[in-house]
Amino acid sequence: xxxxxxxxxxxxxxxxxxxxxxxxxxxxxxFIPVGRKGITAFLxxxxxxxxxxxxxxxxxxxxVGFSSMVALDGFSTFANILLxxxxxxxxxxxxxxxxxxxxxxxxxxxxxxxxxxxMMLMAQANDLIIVFxxxxxxxxxxxxxxxxxxxxxxxxxxxxYFLLGAFASGFVVYGTALIFGATGSTNLAAIFAQxxxxxxxxxxxxxxxxxxxxxxxxxxxxxxxHMWTPDVYQGAPxxxxxxxxxxxxxxxxxxxxxxFATAFPSLAPELTxxxxxxxxxxxxxxxxxxxxQTNIKRMLAYSAIAHAGYILMAFVPYxxxxxxxxxxxxxxxxxxxxxxxxxxxWGVVIALEKAEGxxxxxEDYAGLAKKYPALAAAMTVFMLSLIGFxxxxxxxxxxxxxxSALAGGFPGLALIGLVTSLLSAYYYLRVVVNxxxxxxxxxxxxxxxxxxxTGFTAIATVVVSFVPQFLFMLAYTAVMx
Amino acid sequence: MNSELIVFLVLSLVAIxxxxxxxxxxxxxxxxxxxxxxxxxxxxxxxxxxxxxxxxSQITVxxxxxxxxxxxVIMLLGAExxxxxxxxxxxxxxxxxxxxxxxxxxxxxxxARARSSLSVxxxxxxxxxxxxxxxxxxxxxSQFLLPFEITSILLLxxxxxxxxxxxxxxxxxx
Numbered sequence: 001x002x003x004x005x006x007x008x009x010x011x012x013x014x015x016x017x018x019x020x021x022x023x024x025x026x027x028x029x030x031f032i033p034v035g036r037k038g039i040t041a042f043l044x045x046x047x048x049x050x051x052x053x054x055x056x057x058x059x060x061x062x063x064v065g066f067s068s069m070v071a072l073d074g075f076s077t078f079a080n081i082l083l084x085x086x087x088x089x090x091x092x093x094x095x096x097x098x099x100x101x102x103x104x105x106x107x108x109x110x111x112x113x114x115x116x117x118x119m120m121l122m123a124q125a126n127d128l129i130i131v132f133x134x135x136x137x138x139x140x141x142x143x144x145x146x147x148x149x150x151x152x153x154x155x156x157x158x159x160x161y162f163l164l165g166a167f168a169s170g171f172v173v174y175g176t177a178l179i180f181g182a183t184g185s186t187n188l189a190a191i192f193a194q195x196x197x198x199x200x201x202x203x204x205x206x207x208x209x210x211x212x213x214x215x216x217x218x219x220x221x222x223x224x225x226h227m228w229t230p231d232v233y234q235g236a237p238x239x240x241x242x243x244x245x246x247x248x249x250x251x252x253x254x255x256x257x258x259x260f261a262t263a264f265p266s267l268a269p270e271l272t273x274x275x276x277x278x279x280x281x282x283x284x285x286x287x288x289x290x291x292x293q294t295n296i297k298r299m300l301a302y303s304a305i306a307h308a309g310y311i312l313m314a315f316v317p318y319x320x321x322x323x324x325x326x327x328x329x330x331x332x333x334x335x336x337x338x339x340x341x342x343x344x345x346w347g348v349v350i351a352l353e354k355a356e357g358x359x360x361x362x363e364d365y366a367g368l369a370k371k372y373p374a375l376a377a378a379m380t381v382f383m384l385s386l387i388g389f390x391x392x393x394x395x396x397x398x399x400x401x402x403x404s405a406l407a408g409g410f411p412g413l414a415l416i417g418l419v420t421s422l423l424s425a426y427y428y429l430r431v432v433v434n435x436x437x438x439x440x441x442x443x444x445x446x447x448x449x450x451x452x453x454t455g456f457t458a459i460a461t462v463v464v465s466f467v468p469q470f471l472f473m474l475a476y477t478a479v480m481x
Numbered sequence: 482m483n484s485e486l487i488v489f490l491v492l493s494l495v496a497i498x499x500x501x502x503x504x505x506x507x508x509x510x511x512x513x514x515x516x517x518x519x520x521x522x523x524x525x526x527x528x529x530x531x532x533x534x535x536x537x538s539q540i541t542v543x544x545x546x547x548x549x550x551x552x553x554v555i556m557l558l559g560a561e562x563x564x565x566x567x568x569x570x571x572x573x574x575x576x577x578x579x580x581x582x583x584x585x586x587x588x589x590x591x592x593a594r595a596r597s598s599l600s601v602x603x604x605x606x607x608x609x610x611x612x613x614x615x616x617x618x619x620x621x622x623s624q625f626l627l628p629f630e631i632t633s634i635l636l637l638x639x640x641x642x643x644x645x646x647x648x649x650x651x652x653x654x655x
Binding site: 067111130137 | 626635637641644
């Protein structure tokens, strides 16, 4: 019988800090009076900040712990920092929104903390059992948060998300079982070793990996597993949607990167074709459907689907050892770019949203530029970034993605990405046109944290795009362990 | 006739009786309770075969957790005394057909086994002693310690989530 050692704890320390913090906060919240739940928000943010600080000290550290169930390396630390930052943005956006729409509850922030901890566990998971548990740990709080406003649409969105999410988890479990059947292990490194040595039933392994892909595909909203996305994004409280769109996507992709790059390089010939098709279908479907949307939340939901397709592109050449590190680094870079623009654009949506779901049509943005030029300018920056137009982070991200697709020998995929990006300009620019060229009288909410988030992400989107090499090198060193 | 055989014979009668009771009782709650008794009897069979862990998990998982869930659903739906309905008219003949096939198959296997004079071998005794239980516990709390602990956090989160969704908001009343 072995007891956990210092290394075990050090490997998982960011997750442990956040989980313990969330559990303690659950108790502390009971003593915070109903009218002052802002304290809970502050404490939750403090917990994330402390964990973030600790994660930053872990840059460059590498270890495995708990019988190699979890791994700490550059990749996981990069993901942890990104996820924790998303958590901070998620709290900042929620603070004013929950007060405005009468859903102030201490549990909101605690569930958000648990969800972030699940996402971090996902990034560190080195064993399929942990992958599954992390997937549940990040999803269950999100199901609850989607339904938290107790309005009909919110509850419907929560139930829909829960049912389809449970379905997706089933795929992950089934895939894990088949992989265990084929290789006799759930540990990623052991699966790789067994697959390289030759398994008796290669078909079993391939089907298992494909089922895992389906499960993760649900989580990152890749077509054809994206059906839940528009309804859930639209029905959930907007602050939850913003967090869900960024956090769940980052966690899903990070797990996908790690599981497939660590365990299944031997399956690359079969899976590359599937991934190619998934990526292409997701880009085309997401962008084409987004064109016909009039509701900004639905439009951004379809845009989220389309971006899942772009990020999947980074993943297609994962079996090619020469291209894979650059491609996965490009994927990580794009995740950062997407997360920043995502939080910014949802922040603007929150600023314009009114009670009873008013203020969510794209027409409601008419005249925004005349009345609130700063906000309109910020929204323009985010829209340009989502199109991939210079000088924004989105453009640099797409450049890296298309370059890695070309280097991996998939010019067709890069072409589809380019054409669909051009197509996407139509619906993103429609928002800009409404803001600048139409008359209207929009009302916005002035909330300091909201303004701070929107302003910060807008400035970051532009400024970092001038020095992208630094961020890309960070991602690249994270991938090259 | 040793004592083990006597226990087995008595329990077999109980098991068959409770299974029939489950099938034929009109009240769904009685059916569920009969099934609980049936599960407990089967758990004792496992003990007789020298598989203590299987017996305990049979009781905790099937007789405990799953049946409580069943009872909850029956009571919440108020389905204790449903009138027999003909919503699925094709279901009855299909069920009879399938059970006849299953019965024939089981009988054939039993006879084939008897003819080849193979007695049913009891599970490997060495694998089913208390030692195996200890080994399992040690694996669970050393190699699989982390998944075990994460599961407990997961259950906590699910519980908090359920409370959040069902308890009315205090802040919203204002």
